[in-house]
Amino acid sequence: MKWDTLEEEPCSLARTVAVIGDRWSLLILRECFLRIRRFDDFQASLGITRHLLADRLKKLVRFGVLRKIPYQEAPKRYEYILTQKGLDLYPIIMSIVHWGNVHMVDARGRPLLHEHKTCGKMFDPVMVCSECGEPLSAKAVHVHPGPGARKSSPVHASARERAKRAAEST
Amino acid sequence: MKWDTLEEEPCSLARTVAVIGDRWSLLILRECFLRIRRFDDFQASLGITRHLLADRLKKLVRFGVLRKIPYQEAPKRYEYILTQKGLDLYPIIMSIVHWGNVHMVDARGRPLLHEHKTCGKMFDPVMVCSECGEPLSAKAVHVHPGPGARKSSPVHASARERAKRAAEST
DNA sequence: ATTGACAGTTCTAAAATAGAACTTATGGTC
DNA sequence: GACCATAAGTTCTATTTTAGAACTGTCAAT
Incomplete structure (x- = not known):
């Protein structure tokens, strides 16, 4: 590519x-x-x-x-x-830092702590749904093709399925 | 490096x-x-x-x-x-996708839409504070060195300041 | 006139990547 | 039994990217 x-x-x-x-x-x-x-x-x-x-x-x-x-x-x-x-880009940076804090710290602990000025407390970032406010997990999300999707091959079709369709259409 | x-x-x-x-x-x-x-x-x-x-x-x-x-x-x-x-890693992926949705889409619109199974609606991810639940912005966050910080040079000190300190200490 | 700060540019060697062909193990078909 | 297909890689060479260091051009201060 x-x-x-x-x-x-x-x-x-x-x-x-x-x-x-x-x-x-x-x-x-x-x-x-x-x-x-x-x-x-x-x-x-x-x-x-x-x-x-x-x-x-x-x-x-x-x-x-x-x-x-x-x-x-x-x-x-x-x-x-x-x-x-x-x-x-801040949410991207923060979620990357947070993942590192959870999964990549050594025995000494976190290199940085984050204070939320609004409430005055040390915090972690949490990703929630804009509609209901509940925390998000991969399994609770379903993906649909949007208006800008590739016409003939939805991204969530597996390569195997696509290969099969391509073979049938020849 | x-x-x-x-x-x-x-x-x-x-x-x-x-x-x-x-x-x-x-x-x-x-x-x-x-x-x-x-x-x-x-x-x-x-x-x-x-x-x-x-x-x-x-x-x-x-x-x-x-x-x-x-x-x-x-x-x-x-x-x-x-x-x-x-x-x-899901929050990282989602925040990257969301930034692309906001800043990088062409005239045709979003390639994918996300449905939250829990509430049944199409949603965007929002990053909030774990302590008060308010949405986060870079300006509302203050950074402190944590237990795993580099001893002598806090990450948020500017290179210029560090260079100055180094020069003074010789 | 020389020195130093700043924001780059230029150079060569080393490392990573692209693109294609090859390998190994197995199962099915003629 | 020879031949083909599938799956998951490995190996090869050519091209691109990156590392590391040195160099350039402007200006201010000594």
């Missing part, structure tokens, strides 16, 4: 993976949420090569996740800040 | 990225949640090379996200199913 076709796939996961699905992008975004904004700061705190960092920042700007804002003239310098589209 | 050191970083995001942070792993997991279980089915529905698929499945098994279950003897054949650790 060519990765530049990924963003055109009829799948919201694939399109999002086109934006954040490489090893560095999520780490760069973590730094953004921790208030890192400048090239050399990203480079120093991540240890990413300057080449790759320049490339990834360019990509995130192209996708509208980050915006380049000048913070001084002469010489012109920019910093990278999250757009609303970028801020909307 | 060497990617095999990523899982030892004192950061739950980095450790999770070590598991799911490459382009294919998330797509493979999407197929798992859509009930794909067998090697050739993954290969056919994703178009991934067999080499890479074998490698990624091995990695996901090693991390305890998938389990290899025999479904026939002679010749011995296995299928890959999600463990509880793997099922717990």
Whole structure:
């Protein structure tokens, strides 16, 4: 698969993976949420090569996740800040951090704790249904093809079934 | 950075990225949640090379996200199913899909719709605080170093500040 | 005039990935 | 018994991506 076709796939996961699905992008975004904004700061705190960092920042700007804002003239310098589209990635970041907290911590415990300013308590993120407010689990969800689905091959048909249909239609 | 050191970083995001942070792993997991279980089915529905698929499945098994279950003897054949650790990735998958639904759909609309069996309605996932139940936003959260934090350099200190401290301490 | 900060760009070597063919074990068909 | 198909990989070479380090261009301060 060519990765530049990924963003055109009829799948919201694939399109999002086109934006954040490489090893560095999520780490760069973590730094953004921790208030890192400048090239050399990203480079120093991540240890990413300057080449790759320049490339990834360019990509995130192209996708509208980050915006380049000048913070001084002469010489012109920019910093990278999250757009609303970028801020909307927060639930992704938080659910990734939470999974790591539950399944990947060592004996010393969590590297970070999160306080909810609204209620003042340390919390974990919980994913709930927008309609009834109940916590979500994979088994309680049923998937339907939407208006943007691929016509002839619903994503939830198994490859085996599709292969069979293809064979019959020849 | 060497990617095999990523899982030892004192950061739950980095450790999770070590598991799911490459382009294919998330797509493979999407197929798992859509009930794909067998090697050739993954290969056919994703178009991934067999080499890479074998490698990624091995990695996901090693991390305890998938389990290899025999479904026939002679010749011995296995299928890959999600463990509880793997099922717990569901909020990550859902928040990625949701971001794509909001920010990456084309004119035709969403490829998939999700129905919550519990309440019978089409829904979106919402991330809320485990303590007060309010929806979460990046700005309402404050980060503290936890017991597993790196001693001398809290993750939220900027690279600039750290560089300054390092310079002063020499 | 030299030094240092910042934001990149350029270079080569090493690693990962794509794409296709091959392997092993078994069961069914002519 | 020879031949074909299925399933789950493995092996091979060519291409692409990434790592690591050095270099460039602007400007300010010494």
